[in-house]
Amino acid sequence: MARSTPGVTRQRLIDEAVRLFSTQGYAATSVADIQAACGLTTGSGALYKHFPSKQALLEEAVRRNLETIADRAATATTPAEQPGGEELRVTLERMARVVWEVIEADRALIRIMLREFDGFPELFGHMWQGVLAGVYAQGAAWIREQQELGRVEVDDPEATATVLLSSLTYYPLLRLMIGRTPGDLDAERFLATWVDQAVAALKPRP
Template identity: 25%
Template sequence: MSKAEKTKQFIIEKTATLFNSKGYLATTLSDISQATGLTKGSIYGNFANKDELAIEVYKYNSSLLSKNMSRSFSDEFPKTLDKLHAFVDFYKKNWRSVFSNGGCPLLNAATESDDTFPNLQHQVKKSFEEWAGKVSAVIIQGQKNGELNGKANAEEYASIFIMLLEGGILLSKTTGDEKFLNLALNKITQMIDNELNILPS
């Protein structure tokens, strides 16, 4: 990486939690300057404006989440059911870390992007589509392997899993009570075991 690229990456990493916690629209240039220790001139020397930085920070935050979740779908778990359970376990084990960094970056960005920040909205839409695609691909592979119910609609189940998960995160983060996320995760587990699984447990 060049010096300029390193500086850009430094700014992105230093403001990742800030943007995710305070909000992409509410975060000010002064907040960014304080978080990085850089002058406003230095920041604008690397990014055209705050919106450009916000987009790059969102990409960084969402890519970290994507990489962590992708480990659940790796060859480390040869059976499809193990992959799906690992996906659920990721949130059971890491919800404190997710919350301490401001919550789910996709959910946070989705709630404030809409018409006021269309470029961010486009990125969030892309992230959710990629996420749903990964989950449905795992289900489809399990159906091909004869592990999962071949009549199940993989895309629908992937969407339902994401809706339950994001709803659980939203309620738990808002109320400060993890029970809502656990309810959502338990429901997903039940669907995996009782609706998708066709092999004897």
């Protein structure tokens, strides 16, 4: 077997550990399982050359996850500039799809968090904040900006952003948890109605 570089082996360990923790659970996944999934000899102790424990590996996976989420979430509530500007409805739909893409891209770690939260409340509490709290703050900031520009009328931007984003994120999270969607609606039908409700809540000015 060809020898992998240390960096590649470390990332491969993280990727395979996340996949195994997500599919069969943290407790049920052994260090030997992770090493075997990476094509390493199960009794070699190769994992310990990179991580002091299985938990340390999980913590590193969450840390890297938060870094990538921070980059992606920054675009979730920042509409792309287009000639002539975007209408509010088009902007909201685009933003909603980006939020869903952020959650979908991190579905394995989110599934681990939902399943293993009781065992690692502080670790996954930080992850939850990284996944959603930043998006809520950016959503509120965007609504305030639109209000200052005279485009919408909103009494409480923070609460409005929280209500809109909570309903939006509940759809993919419920699908991750139980494989069902709210009201058993398909994604496009849910999204179209969510945009309608978001426009009504923001009360755009003529």
